[in-house]
Amino acid sequence: MDSASAVCHLPTPHVSKSHWSIHGPRFPHVTKISCPVDGSTKTWRDGKRAPACQSVLLVSKSAAEEMEAIQWKLLPLLTLLASFLLFFYFQNPSKQYQKNCSLLPYQHYWITSNRIVTPHGVISGAVEVKEGKIVSIVKEEEKNGKTKLENVIDYGEAVVMPGLVDVHAHLDDPGRAEWEGFPSGTQAAAAGGITTLVDMPLNSDPSTVSRETLQLKIKAAESRIYVDVGFWGGLVPENAFNASALEDLLNAGVLGLKSFMCPSGINDFPMTNASHIKEGLSILAKYRRPLLVHAEKQLDFESDLGVEGGSNDARSYSTYLKTRPASWEEAAIRDLLTLTKDTRIGAPAEGAHLHIVHLSDSSNSLDLIKDAKSGGDSVTVETCPHYLAFSAEEIRDGDTRFKCSPPIRDAANKEKLWEALLAGHVDMLSSDHSPTLPELKLLDDGDFLRAWGGISSLQFVLPVTWSYGQKYGVTLEQLALWWSKRPASLAGQELKGAIAIGNHADMVVWDPDVEFDLDDDPIYLKHAGISAYMGTKLSGKVSATFVRGNLVFKEGKHAPAACGVPILAK
Numbered sequence: 001m002d003s004a005s006a007v008c009h010l011p012t013p014h015v016s017k018s019h020w021s022i023h024g025p026r027f028p029h030v031t032k033i034s035c036p037v038d039g040s041t042k043t044w045r046d047g048k049r050a051p052a053c054q055s056v057l058l059v060s061k062s063a064a065e066e067m068e069a070i071q072w073k074l075l076p077l078l079t080l081l082a083s084f085l086l087f088f089y090f091q092n093p094s095k096q097y098q099k100n101c102s103l104l105p106y107q108h109y110w111i112t113s114n115r116i117v118t119p120h121g122v123i124s125g126a127v128e129v130k131e132g133k134i135v136s137i138v139k140e141e142e143k144n145g146k147t148k149l150e151n152v153i154d155y156g157e158a159v160v161m162p163g164l165v166d167v168h169a170h171l172d173d174p175g176r177a178e179w180e181g182f183p184s185g186t187q188a189a190a191a192g193g194i195t196t197l198v199d200m201p202l203n204s205d206p207s208t209v210s211r212e213t214l215q216l217k218i219k220a221a222e223s224r225i226y227v228d229v230g231f232w233g234g235l236v237p238e239n240a241f242n243a244s245a246l247e248d249l250l251n252a253g254v255l256g257l258k259s260f261m262c263p264s265g266i267n268d269f270p271m272t273n274a275s276h277i278k279e280g281l282s283i284l285a286k287y288r289r290p291l292l293v294h295a296e297k298q299l300d301f302e303s304d305l306g307v308e309g310g311s312n313d314a315r316s317y318s319t320y321l322k323t324r325p326a327s328w329e330e331a332a333i334r335d336l337l338t339l340t341k342d343t344r345i346g347a348p349a350e351g352a353h354l355h356i357v358h359l360s361d362s363s364n365s366l367d368l369i370k371d372a373k374s375g376g377d378s379v380t381v382e383t384c385p386h387y388l389a390f391s392a393e394e395i396r397d398g399d400t401r402f403k404c405s406p407p408i409r410d411a412a413n414k415e416k417l418w419e420a421l422l423a424g425h426v427d428m429l430s431s432d433h434s435p436t437l438p439e440l441k442l443l444d445d446g447d448f449l450r451a452w453g454g455i456s457s458l459q460f461v462l463p464v465t466w467s468y469g470q471k472y473g474v475t476l477e478q479l480a481l482w483w484s485k486r487p488a489s490l491a492g493q494e495l496k497g498a499i500a501i502g503n504h505a506d507m508v509v510w511d512p513d514v515e516f517d518l519d520d521d522p523i524y525l526k527h528a529g530i531s532a533y534m535g536t537k538l539s540g541k542v543s544a545t546f547v548r549g550n551l552v553f554k555e556g557k558h559a560p561a562a563c564g565v566p567i568l569a570k
């Protein structure tokens with residue numbers, strides 16, 4: 001080697017240690033090195049070829065030759081080692097990974113059932129899953145005579161449906177993980193057939209209102225989620241008029257924004273007014289992502305509280321109901337719908353979309369929404385299982401498990417809500433799973449006015465919808481539309497929400513005919529006791545849940561590793 005023209009090829013750290021000393025803390029990809037011959041130092045970026053190294057010029061010719069000889073001797077060994085590792089990796093790309101992520105020993109398999117719910121109807125046949133995706137769907141009659149399937153899991157008469165996509169859950173992590181948390185919440189979701197959750201920006205601490213706070217969420221979710229989780233960002237007065245802050249939050253990957261038109265119950269998540277919401281919609285238009293709004297507007301209400309014939313007993317549900325009348329929902333929705341005219345085709349906020357969360361009032365509020373939709377506003381609305389399952393008349397004094405906002409209204413309202421859902425005026429369902437610590441539910445006092453408002457339901461939403469929907473003739477296709485297809489589309493997840501070729505293999509297997517006692521089953525919610533559903537029986541038992549092809553839940557057990565992924569918008 002001609003020492004005068006020697007170029008110092010930067011060695012990899014382990015090979016170089018005998019020739020180069022590495023100093024100080026190693027920042028990712030940047031290391032400080034020094035030359036032992038002349039003591040000069042440099043910073044070195046991994047993998048980059050360095051400029052001519054004067055230090056090496058001082059290395060004697062024989063030393064340089066020695067180095068080269070060693071390198072040549074090591075080369076075949078290293079090549080052999082590298083090919084062995086590569087061979088092992090490509091032969092077995094997912095075995096190591098899958099061993100803990102899935103309760104199945106393979107990644108290419110077939111699921112067969114007599115009731116597979118597809119966008120083209122319920123079929124008897126087989127779904128082929130490979131490396132996390134659905135690669136083929138074969139009807140029973142088309143299968144005959146074809147090659148024998150391998151790795152078949154036959155579910156017989158059990159229903160195979162797209163996994164549920166719950167666009168409204170409060171997992172409270174980080175900061176209030178003692179209320180719920182990513183591990184417990186996503187295990188409950190998996191046990192309930194939910195394969196994707198979108199986490200609300202409030203009830204965690206801090207609220208998700210900036211790039212930095214979103215990053216805290218993502219960090220808290222890392223390796224701790226059993227299903228896929230996306231995040232809504234908060235639209236609050238602090239960021240609403242700050243376009244660059246909102247864009248920063250949207251660029252960081254939130255799937256859309258969420259705001260409140262009344263106090264949220266969380267100090268660092270203040271309510272917005274119409275002008276904040278207008279600003280939010282104008283930014284969201286560029287991103288084509290939705291704004292979700294809690295639509296209740298406090299009015300100076302003439303309440304019956306304390307007047308003759310009325311009761312102001314805080315333990316009585318009717319007292320609470322009177323504090324949040326349907327007119328609050330109606331007033332908020334009326335305001336919102338003056339803004340959504342801007343979302344029409346050709347209007348200034350075309351591309352933005354407004355989604356009204358947890359509608360309870362099935363009367364005037366719903367009529368306003370219907371009109372806005374028919375006028376071309378980009379608007380959708382969800383309701384929740386608790387508004388479809390319960391009615392005010394049945395809620396016993398002091399049973400604050402049922403406290404939520406907007407409140408559960410009377411039985412006639414519930415009937416109309418079902419009608420609207422069946423007629424397609426309510427677009428989708430969500431859990432609004434919003435638990436807290438049992439002591440904040442004030443179960444002992446039974447004070448409806450002071451107890452935390454929020455229903456705990458995540459694990460039960462599928463059997464609840466099915467059981468209470470029987471009376472209305474709910475079909476499997478409707479369930480898939482309300483719980484999977486439409487919410488996936490709201491969240492911008494076009495590869496989720498349907499059993500279709502090319503989609504993520506997110507599926508739930510459940511038995512509509514099996515009735516079970518909730519108290520007999522393992523409950524994965526952090527505080528099962530505060531759920532209004534405990535102590536009841538439901539039909540429709542989940543037996544298996546697949547997330548991107550991984551069998552994450554089977555017969556009461558979860559896969560050992562939490563392999564859900566955070567979903568970030570691009």
Ligand SMILES: NC(=O)N[C@H]1NC(=O)NC1=O
Pocket residue numbers: 170202203264265266294403404405406432434453454455
């Ligand atoms: N902060 C929070 O979770 N609030 C929820 N609880 C509830 O009952 N309705 C809500 O919006």
Ligand SMILES: [Zn+2]
Pocket residue numbers: 294357358405
């Ligand atoms: Zn809400």
Ligand SMILES: [Zn+2]
Pocket residue numbers: 168170200432433434
């Ligand atoms: Zn909520």
